[in-house]
Each structure stands twice: as C-alpha cells, then as structure tokens.
Amino acid sequence: MFTKIVFVLSVSLSMALGGIYDGYGGGGFIAAPAVSYAAPAKVVAAAPAAIALPAPKLVAAPAPAAVVKAVVAEPYDPNPQYSFAYGVSDHSTGDSKSAQESLVNGVVHGSYSLTEADGTIRKVTYTADKINGFNAVVEKSGAAVIGVAKPVAAVAAVPAVAKVAYAAPAVAKVAYAAPSYYHH
DSSP: OOHHHHHHHHHHHHHHTTTOOOOSSSSOOOOOOOOOOOOOEEEEESOOOOOOOOOOOOOOOOOOOOOOOOOOOOOOSSSSOEEEEEEEEEETEEEEEEEEEETTTTTEEEEEEETTSSOEEEEEEEEEEETTTEEEEEEESSSSOOOOOOOSSSOOOOOOOOOOOOOHHHOOOOOOOOOOOOOO
C-alpha cells in the first residue's frame, strides 16, 4: 500500500511540476526536469528488463517579490470654498423656485425661495458654521389668493340608458359524412 501511495504522489508531483506557472510575474513557466525514455532492445529469449527511472526532484518555487506601494496623501485644502446657484420658473405649472449657497472661511451662507400653493413667496436665508450652528430667517411675502375652484365647462345632463335586448344566436346543425378510405 505504501508503494502505491508513493507512486501516485511521485506521478502527481512530476505532472504538477511540468506546467506550474509561478504567478508572480517571474518570467514564465518553471521547467520540469528533462526525462528521456529509450525503447527497449528486442530480446527474443529473455524477458524484458525493468526500466529504473530517477526519483522526481522537488523544485522550490521562487519567493514572491515584495510589492511596495507608495502611499500618496490626498491633497488637503485647509480653507475649502464653493459656490452654486440654480433657479426654475415654469409658467405652465406655476412652479417657481431658486437657491444659492456658498462656503467661505468655514461659514456657509445661502438662501432659497419658492412660490407656495396659495401664491405667496417664501424666502429662507440661512448661515451655518461650527460655532453658531444652523440659523435661518424665514420671510413670507405677497397676499394669499383664496378662491373657489369653478368648473371649466358645464357638464351636460347624461341621457338615460335604454335597455337593449339581444337575441340568442341561431345554431344550425351540420351533418358530416364519415371519411372514406381509398383502397387499390
């Protein structure tokens, strides 16, 4: 049993070493030891002789190359600044709004305004920083438009629906002849 295990392991190892890729970019495949086989000489009277092969040699894989990655610090701005603004005015829907904001020296200044459903305009002006937190001032301008919605067009009276009687479909009985078979 021991010899079978040694044989299987040696065959597996020699096959494995024949085509192992080193995987570390070391330049290709690891070469397996060269083995040559000679055809046995023809001997008529004697039994064939056993061929003794050298034991497979273990070849150690090269050590992986050390990967060095330089750590590059991200750029740091000690005083970041930004500014943006946008506005929307859609006359078909009545949607009207705008906003603007900026950050200068660690303080955010901004405002936004919008037209509310009742027709008034709400404007919010705000500031925010690490010391005072978020502070907002809300202003409301314009007069609320209060009205009763009126129908656009008068709806005509719906006429009464008359009941309609349907006749059952007429079904005619159809007679079929049995299929005929052709014989020679």
